[in-house]
Amino acid sequence: VRSTTTSPAVSSVHIKSVLGKGIVDIVIHADPNQPPLSLFVLYEIMKSKYQVLATSYIHSSVINADKKLTTVFPNATASRRSQNQLALSFIWKKVNTDPELVVNPGHQIPIKGEANIARYLNRVIDPDFDNRDIVTATQVDEWLDIAQLQLIHGNSKERAAAVRNLNARLGRNDWLVGSSLSLADIVTWSAVHHAQQADSAPANVKKWLKACAKNANFKLAESLLP
Amino acid sequence: MALEVTISKEKPSLASLLMIKTLRQRNWDVPWLFGQNNSLQVSGDCKFTTGSSICRYLGRLYPSSALLGKTLQEKTEVDHWLNFAYGQLSCASDFSAAIQYLNNTVGPVTYLVGHALSLADFAVWEALYGSSQWQGLLTQDNSLLNAKRYYKFLSTLEPFVAVQKLVPAVKPVQPQLKGET
Numbered sequence: 041v042r043s044t045t046t047s048p049a050v051s052s053v054h055i056k057s058v059l060g061k062g063i064v065d066i067v068i069h070a071d072p073n074q075p076p077l078s079l080f081v082l083y084e085i086m087k088s089k090y091q092v093l094a095t096s097y098i099h100s101s102v103i104n105a106d107k108k109l110t111t112v113f114p115n116a117t118a119s120r121r122s123q124n125q126l127a128l129s130f131i132w133k134k135v136n137t138d139p140e141l142v143v144n145p146g147h148q149i150p151i152k153g154e155a156n157i158a159r160y161l162n163r164v165i166d167p168d169f170d171n172r173d174i175v176t177a178t179q180v181d182e183w184l185d186i187a188q189l190q191l192i193h194g195n196s197k198e199r200a201a202a203v204r205n206l207n208a209r210l211g212r213n214d215w216l217v218g219s220s221l222s223l224a225d226i227v228t229w230s231a232v233h234h235a236q237q238a239d240s241a242p243a244n245v246k247k248w249l250k251a252c253a254k255n256a257n258f259k260l261a262e263s264l265l266p
Numbered sequence: 267m268a269l270e271v272t273i274s275k276e277k278p279s280l281a282s283l284l285m286i287k288t289l290r291q292r293n294w295d296v297p298w299l300f301g302q303n304n305s306l307q308v309s310g311d312c313k314f315t316t317g318s319s320i321c322r323y324l325g326r327l328y329p330s331s332a333l334l335g336k337t338l339q340e341k342t343e344v345d346h347w348l349n350f351a352y353g354q355l356s357c358a359s360d361f362s363a364a365i366q367y368l369n370n371t372v373g374p375v376t377y378l379v380g381h382a383l384s385l386a387d388f389a390v391w392e393a394l395y396g397s398s399q400w401q402g403l404l405t406q407d408n409s410l411l412n413a414k415r416y417y418k419f420l421s422t423l424e425p426f427v428a429v430q431k432l433v434p435a436v437k438p439v440q441p442q443l444k445g446e447t
Contacts, residue, residue, distance in 0.1 A: 151346045160342040174326035175308055182319050189353050
């Protein structure tokens with residue numbers, strides 16, 4: 041009995057209270073040379089659930105940032121903040137290879153890595169994600185670990201192995217987990233581009249990259265590809 | 267449900283063992299045995315074979331253990347530490363930067379996430395326990411005091427004591443002896 045009661049309640053109470061007491065600030069620091077594409081897909085999905093105020097800023101240390109990144113959101117004025125539930129800010133600056141997320145400054149360590157930031161945004165979109173279908177959630181995490189540790193941070197051998205692994209899975213299935221697009225596809229799609237494996241990708245991976253890009257939620261992220 | 271976890275005799279997932287021992291301490295018995303590979307059979311066609319996945323599945327199976335964190339933020343911090351432990355901290359060339367980062371972070375805290383033991387501590391402890399660089403540092407000099415205090419504290423807790431009995435630590439690297447071999 042103990043094992044079924046508290047945790048789901050804690051999650052949903054947390055998110056309700058977070059979104060209830062006013063606007064929640066989600067601040068992401070990212071390198072303009074390696075935009076975390078999956079987060080823009082999640083932003084599109086987030087908009088269908090919450091009122092999101094999205095802004096992007098270029099840190100003064102960055103010279104010659106791509107114009108696409110400065111204009112990715114139509115920056116709204118501060119007076120509109122109160123009408124929103126979430127404020128998502130991208131700050132483009134030189135970070136140590138991984139993008140960082142800060143939700144609660146002073147009370148947390150910055151969360152590093154695109155896959156982990158994506159996990160956070162996904163939990164905001166779907167607070168019950170970790171409890172509803174625990175097999176699926178764990179399978180999604182497995183692909184996210186591959187994306188983060190092998191595609192984004194791996195050496196050329198590890199990248200090639202990850203792409204082979206992807207190709208094998210996609211030979212038997214249209215999507216990485218289950219029978220529809222999931223967080224696993226969103227983050228892995230981004231990581232394949234990040235690792236510059238898209239152009240040389242084998243057939244099944246190419247077909248899947250195209251299928252992802254057809255989804256309307258990928259349009260903004262696609263526009264940021266070099 | 268007949269849940270059973272196999273732990274590899276050759277390359278044991280220590281974080282999985284720590285999850286199992288901690289759950290057991292709290293009266294959730296997860297049967298396990300030593301075998302060829304780390305694995306957890308979920309159903310006919312679904313099997314988890316990485317330490318991270320076995321731990322995440324067990325944590326989700328017993329959500330009130332809160333071993334994966336309590337809030338949305340804590341859950342994501344656990345993910346952050348998992349990637350850190352099996353990425354940077356397990357990579358010899360990134361080790362010195364990683365251990366410095368850990369040392370700075372654990373200064374003011376007892377546990378990595380929130381105010382309780384979590385999978386984050388299991389994964390980081392596993393990476394340290396298996397690191398000959400770390401085992402060498404433990405016996406030397408006065409640097410990295412926070413990280414050493416954190417590691418030594420965890421090592422005295424019951425689940426960690428049990429795991430140390432099951433799996434011997436790696437031999438430390440002792441740079442000062444290199445010339446003699």
